[in-house]
Amino acid sequence: MAELNGQPADPDALAILALTNYGHFTSMRVDDQRVRGLSHHLERLARDCAAVFGADLDPDLVRRYVRQAAADRSGASVVRVTIFDPGIDLGHPSKANTPNILVTARPAPALPLPPLRVKTIRYERDAPAIKHTGLFGSLHTRRAAQLDGYDDALFTTPDGRISEGPTWNVGFINDDDVIWPEASVLPGVTMALLQHHTPHTTAPITPADTQHLHAAFATNTSIGVRALSAIDETPLPPEHPQLARLRDTYLTIPGEPL
Template identity: 40%
Template sequence: MTTPPEHIEIDGVPAADPGLLAALMSGFGHFTAMQVRDGRVKGLDLHLARLDRSTRELFGQDLEGKRVRALLAGALETAGRRDASARVYVYPGVRVAVTVAAPAPDGPGAPQRLTTVEYWRPAPHIKHLGGFGQSYHREAAVRAGYDEAALTSSSGEIAEGAITNIAFWDGTSLIWPSAPCLEGITMSLLETRLGSVRRPVTLAGLSGYRAALVTNSRSIAPVTSIDEVTYGVDEELMGRVLAAYDAVEWDEL
């Protein structure tokens, strides 16, 4: 076990709480990200369940939803925001950090161009810290002129995007890849409200779909290409998906 540091400095200035900073620097932990509007969150119960489940798995302790709600509400009040992009991070010792930033724009995201990379995240069911691999591949994709990276196995099975879930439309059902992935909150909210199925999605079969889209805590956006395969923006599909998401009630913190 690593010995906890007794003293930490940042640019020559002692850290106010070395224990907290050491936990943050460890890179071991998990988080959830959400949009807040008028002090309310969509799928709040799913966020709280995710945080508690991952805290139990990583640290062997509970994380009460009441505590998380109080910390979120307090951070929003201190920041003077009712609308925000918020994140809750959990570190060793069940130290909890909340970040508050400007809210993401409402409405659909801009069309996305994806490139594929051979990489699956470790422990993909946890929204964990230390995601160097996915960050590395996504940054490389952006530098190459794409908007996102789609993560695939060595056999060409697609799991998810680097920071998104991805779904495909075959004209009848919305197909979510059945490969191991992080089940995003937006994905979970949509999957139960639309005609959805899970099944393997492969690079070889991409041209057989009529449309694709990506989701995360910040947006729902159409996909216009994955490598050399192109898709049109299905306005009717996007309208139904966005309407399903808009119909989800906002939960009070």
Template identity: 50%
Template sequence: MAEIEIDGAPADPARLAALGLLNYGHFTTLRVEAGGVRGLALHLDRLVRDCRVLFAAELDRGAVRERIRAVLPADGAPVIVRVTVYDPALGLERPAAPATPALLVTTRPAATVEPAPLRVRTVTYRRELPEVKHVGLFGLVHHRRVAQLAGYDDVLLVDDDGLVAEGATWNVGFLAGDRLVRPDGPSLPGVTEALLAGAYGGPQVREPVRTADLARFDAAFALNAGGGLRPLAAVDGTAFDPAHPLLAELRAAYLRIAADPV
């Protein structure tokens, strides 16, 4: 099994270097277990939508599925698959040239143990085109690095007024009693976030959440496709209960979602 493929062939160094040099493209990350993905259609929708935004080009969903199937382990072991869409021929001088996007597919083993709760700090930062899952990760990685050097695990992005948007590479949710609250700051529409919203039967709302409001919540959690639901132990100086019983209920509701065959 090739760990890095471009359009179904082992990655050619020159075509791979084009992505690093220009850093223009988009991606989605999927957790695949036994050939199935929760929310596969949502991941494909994201790739198609973002391809139109960045390249004014259409993406073949069938081709994406074929490329994912080709890199899956034969034993069905869980893996993280990242599908990156970029154009190796696009240049810095003429990015408006007609694009012919390629599919870069990479795999890595998926974690099989439940990760520890996160301690995060807030940082004033907004991703460019927050509605697109693009490859422009410099700012996020830099802020994550600085936070980790200061003793935190990650960062939560807020604006100048403390309006909460999203985590570095995850969506965030809060619990007030049995009420699920999702902040409505500018953020990526998350696949895992959408799936959980559909699976949870309790009250839920999307509304502004500011750092000054955090103490009113009982629990908080991060969401992404690779790790599912991960509790937050603290945001800055505000502590949350990572063992809140509703977190286990939400995690169980997410895990009950049927996977779609690739």
């Protein structure tokens, strides 16, 4: 399913998005026409639209398109809202200032998902505070990690600190304390919800530090709270009690109606 501005998407417009890959997006899990953190998703889209296109975005219009896209789908779904300008010119991206709203949907995975084994790779996304469509670097690191026998990558900064995963934020547990890495990362909606509902701290964390921590997890709107069972060669317990509490906390956050 793909709808552009509330209508079946024009293949020519989608080709422009594929060929230029200039835009931004958010993905949200829809359960019974409700979305945890919906207002955060809409705020992100408006904020990133100003940064990427220098234009305003109508959050009520986005909400209507998402509601329309999710109306005919049974069960939980992941709805992605991508903002791009079909009239963009590769030679003059400064003139791309007419954002269009592309909505796509797919079935949501059942939660919880199995733990991940991740490999640290030095990488920092372009404009890390923006959830943009430039996914080549992130997916390239994921591919490299998988070819080395891991499930996914975990980014480290040039000075050796852990930051985030290719499509998720990462958190750590020491005893029962929740620690988020101090680094330039995408401000994830699920991370923000967990931070709002759970005591936490922020600190610089290196791969060597993980040998002394008690658990770790990945988090985004599609996966909720997903345990990490290993970082490089360091095993981590995927059944730490705090992981279960975080998972339950996330699942009990009420969704906002579309």
